[in-house]
Amino acid sequence: MAKILTGKNTSKKEVILQKAASLFKSKSYSAASMRELADIVGVEASSLYNHIGSKSELLQDICFKTGYQFLEQIEKIKNSSNSNVEKIETVIRFHIKTMAENFDEVYVANHEWKHLEEPYLTDFLNIRRNYEKSLMSFIETGIEEKEIRLVNSYVAMLTILSAVRGLEFWQRSKKNVPLQVLENDMVNQLLNGITK
Amino acid sequence: MAKILTGKNTSKKEVILQKAASLFKSKSYSAASMRELADIVGVEASSLYNHIGSKSELLQDICFKTGYQFLEQIEKIKNSSNSNVEKIETVIRFHIKTMAENFDEVYVANHEWKHLEEPYLTDFLNIRRNYEKSLMSFIETGIEEKEIRLVNSYVAMLTILSAVRGLEFWQRSKKNVPLQVLENDMVNQLLNGITK
DNA sequence: AGAAAAAACTAATAAGTGTTAGTTTTGTAA
């Protein structure tokens, strides 16, 4: 018994999950093979199965870990006493921070979820729909309370979430644009626009 | 000789391309098989090769057709005599319109380009970088000419392009949110924000 | 050291991959 630890404090399964996320990100889930993953982990493909159930289980783990992470956070924000605009701002900042810290996993959850099998696919989409609803309710309450102009809350939610998702393209130019500038500018543009 | 026409005015190659775009969109390039595509076209897999060169050529055709379409449009906008803010607005509206009209192809170009082989991958990324540069220059000139607040032009460009790309999620709720509302609201939010 | 469990290995399976060769059918033009 006794989980073998690779590295500091991470089980071998966690190592595999992390490398899988990185591989799925760069090659996409379907184009990534278990042999390739095994190579990266430094083991034969069949040995992976001592630690994981299947390839699709890897995808499930990545997607749901990320999904619940976001869902949990938005519940916290919901119960805070901030104004609605502040709640939206917090959502945007959390997205950017989480994306910067867990890039591979967030990327995979955003892009490869469609390869989930049922019932996981449905479950995942429900999580996402839930999350979207929460953000929309911030916008709608904000309109009611005169913090926000009268806009279509669905479009505003879509615009915000799409914009933050776009951070995946930022990766490359980390040096040129510091995270703080990106975060502040994006929040500002989404809430206040860019015109004078 | 004599191109056999399927449908009205479309060659068989065009039919294949269109169905390939739809298939690549829903299953992703790697997970889509030529036998599957053949089924949809109504033919045996090997027969496809009377009309196309290879699977990867299909992806190339889709990506570059879309890429040049956007590049061409932004060149036109560049040469117009509109203000910079108007130019940006035109870009956003063109994105939304093109996305609504050619959804499959735009989606594939946005998501599956990474499966392009060299030298096409490099070429495609150059097209995209070019496009991004043009949009950035609208923003920068807009700042110089006091139309636009002092923002980081890279972040603003990223925010705009990411937001419009997010239209892929809109598809489903076409009925609830008409295209005009979406277009106007998105332009408005990206340029003027949503706060009061 | 000896026992037990964990995790690695080799080898194989059955199914699926893009693509080609060779052949037959279909459609067009003389």
Added chain:
DNA sequence: TTACAAAACTAACACTTATTAGTTTTTTCT
């Protein structure tokens, strides 16, 4: 009708896929 080309077909090739079975090595605990 005869000729020719376009486009369909069947069959096969050479690989790659995820995964399992069975075995051996490594690690851990007593």
